[in-house]
Amino acid sequence: MTGKALRATAAAALTAALLSTTGCSDSAEKTKSTGGTGSPQPSPQKLDWKSCPPPTPAQGSGEAPSKEWQCATLKVPRDYADPGGEQLEIALIRLPAKDKSKRLGSLVFNFGGPGASGITTLPGSEKEYTALNERYDLVSFDPRGVGGSAPVICENNRQLDRYYATDGSPTGPAEEKEYTDALQGYVKACEKNSAAVLPYVGTLNAARDMDVLRQALGDEKLNYFGISYGTQLGGVYAHLFPDKVGRAVFDAVVDPTQTSEQSALGQAKGFQLALDNFAQDCVDRGDACQLQGSTVKEIEDNIIKLQQELDKEPIAGIGDRKLTQTAATNGIATALYSQELWPLLEQGLDEAEGGQGQLLLALSDLLTGRDQEGNYNNLLAANIAVNCADSKDRFDLEQTKAKLPQFKAASPVFGEFLGWGLMSCSDWPVDGAWTTPDVSAPGAPPILVIGNTGDPATPYEGAQNMVKRLGPGVGVEMTYKGEGHGAYNSGDPCVQKSVNGFLLDGKVPADKTVCTPA
Numbered sequence: 001m002t003g004k005a006l007r008a009t010a011a012a013a014l015t016a017a018l019l020s021t022t023g024c025s026d027s028a029e030k031t032k033s034t035g036g037t038g039s040p041q042p043s044p045q046k047l048d049w050k051s052c053p054p055p056t057p058a059q060g061s062g063e064a065p066s067k068e069w070q071c072a073t074l075k076v077p078r079d080y081a082d083p084g085g086e087q088l089e090i091a092l093i094r095l096p097a098k099d100k101s102k103r104l105g106s107l108v109f110n111f112g113g114p115g116a117s118g119i120t121t122l123p124g125s126e127k128e129y130t131a132l133n134e135r136y137d138l139v140s141f142d143p144r145g146v147g148g149s150a151p152v153i154c155e156n157n158r159q160l161d162r163y164y165a166t167d168g169s170p171t172g173p174a175e176e177k178e179y180t181d182a183l184q185g186y187v188k189a190c191e192k193n194s195a196a197v198l199p200y201v202g203t204l205n206a207a208r209d210m211d212v213l214r215q216a217l218g219d220e221k222l223n224y225f226g227i228s229y230g231t232q233l234g235g236v237y238a239h240l241f242p243d244k245v246g247r248a249v250f251d252a253v254v255d256p257t258q259t260s261e262q263s264a265l266g267q268a269k270g271f272q273l274a275l276d277n278f279a280q281d282c283v284d285r286g287d288a289c290q291l292q293g294s295t296v297k298e299i300e301d302n303i304i305k306l307q308q309e310l311d312k313e314p315i316a317g318i319g320d321r322k323l324t325q326t327a328a329t330n331g332i333a334t335a336l337y338s339q340e341l342w343p344l345l346e347q348g349l350d351e352a353e354g355g356q357g358q359l360l361l362a363l364s365d366l367l368t369g370r371d372q373e374g375n376y377n378n379l380l381a382a383n384i385a386v387n388c389a390d391s392k393d394r395f396d397l398e399q400t401k402a403k404l405p406q407f408k409a410a411s412p413v414f415g416e417f418l419g420w421g422l423m424s425c426s427d428w429p430v431d432g433a434w435t436t437p438d439v440s441a442p443g444a445p446p447i448l449v450i451g452n453t454g455d456p457a458t459p460y461e462g463a464q465n466m467v468k469r470l471g472p473g474v475g476v477e478m479t480y481k482g483e484g485h486g487a488y489n490s491g492d493p494c495v496q497k498s499v500n501g502f503l504l505d506g507k508v509p510a511d512k513t514v515c516t517p518a
Contacts (some may be wrong), residue, residue: 044215052093055120057412058378059147061371065123074216076209078200090209091148093119095138106217107136112228115382117147128489131500144209145201145382149348151380152197154190160376164368166177168326169416191429198430201387207237211244221246227486228252228458235439235466242444247503251450252486255462256439256469260393261422265410268418270513272411274336274456277483290350304412306352315357323357329417331360334367336456339483388425393430395422438470446508449475479514492517
């Protein structure tokens with residue numbers, strides 16, 4: 001998995017949960033998250049495809065993609081209840097199909113988050129989808145509020161450095177005040193800089209945007225590949241437009257039956273399971289593993305000891321930035337998104353135990369969207385804004401503290417950080433749209449739903465529940481018994497053969513197909 005793909009599919013999923021907690025003053029006036037239910041769709045528009053510019057800072061900066069890539073802008077209503085009113089511009093990118101004579105149309109990707117930029121992620125993941133590019137135009141986009149599409153902007157780079165230096169698992173009144181002050185400062189910045197867009201960035205609107213995109217691409221049906229949060233977006237699209245669903249794959253599935261609290265607790269258990277598997281691999285390799293400890297418990301006890309030491313005294317990091325307890329936990333979580341990163345996690349933990357925190361801090365930066373020059377993309381801001389526009393759940397300080405023991409029991413390493421993350425939407429100035437999303441899609445064609453038994457961020461049960469909620473005859477369940485976040489990008493031949501056969505040839509895998517790595 002490339003660094004850009006990891007940032008999209010890995011970083012966004014935990015950014016809000018581990019650190020991105022927000023609040024605002026009691027006097028803030030609430031607005032409603034607007035989905036524009038029942039509104040007419042805009043007329044199809046012609047896209048003007050051109051060569052792509054370099055990514056913006058909000059998208060993550062970097063170099064422009066190669067000349068084969070094309071970019072365009074799609075116009076959508078800011079508010080679907082007022083389709084003739086103010087318009088938003090949605091940034092698009094595509095790689096045309098290689099075999100024009102056998103072209104099937106467009107395959108639209110959403111890589112998760114919410115908050116991941118499709119404009120930067122898809123080119124960085126090009127090689128992983130080479131087989132699909134033979135007959136599909138590979139297409140992605142920055143959803144509203146993300147990257148190049150009316151991005152939510154909150155704090156600047158210097159302010160974000162301070163924000164991420166805040167203790168993400170405070171103990172005692174002084175640290176709790178510092179924590180809540182940081183939350184209030186963050187949300188005030190969001191209100192100041194992005195108030196006009198905050199009510200309109202929810203998943204319902206993003207799903208409607210995808211149908212406008214489908215029409216503009218000239219496709220009768222939407223062929224879709226959703227990863228992580230992209231599965232939730234795809235499920236909502238299928239609910240709103242079941243007759244417009246083409247061949248769709250949901251990989252690393254967000255559980256549509258869970259509240260934000262249940263989801264956070266599930267992540268605590270999922271990341272703990274992934275850490276257990278990492279530690280067991282270390283034990284199995286014996287002296288070849290750099291970490292101290294001959295059992296899973298001994299290795300994890302040493303990690304907890306490192307967290308405690310960093311809480312008291314951070315160690316050398318990158319430049320003048322220190323590796324804190326929170327940054328180390330972020331770095332550990334980042335590396336658990338892909339088994340390919342386990343060697344870096346092993347090295348980073350070993351170095352940190354020796355007083356050098358550069359590698360874990362670099363992994364933490366990958367999670368939070370900070371580049372080497374100190375610039376942040378808008379992943380965090382978009383993540384919070386979309387989640388809080390979607391979810392009705394709100395937790396105050398005392399409610400959050402009361403739930404911490406349950407989270408710590410679920411994961412001694414990650415639990416408290418995820419528990420404190422319950423405050424993410426406390427007093428957010430926009431009310432949420434739902435408790436859980438409606439993804440029922442009667443009349444939709446088969447949708448391939450893939451769950452990974454070792455997935456830390458979207459636990460396996462989410463795929464099973466998505467299949468149930470899509471409804472009879474729609475969800476087709478597939479299991480990958482692997483490690484990391486997602487299945488297709490693991491490179492597993494069984495998974496890729498099944499997915500490619502479905503997307504390219506329309507061959508629906510048998511329900512409950514199981515793929516086991518060699």
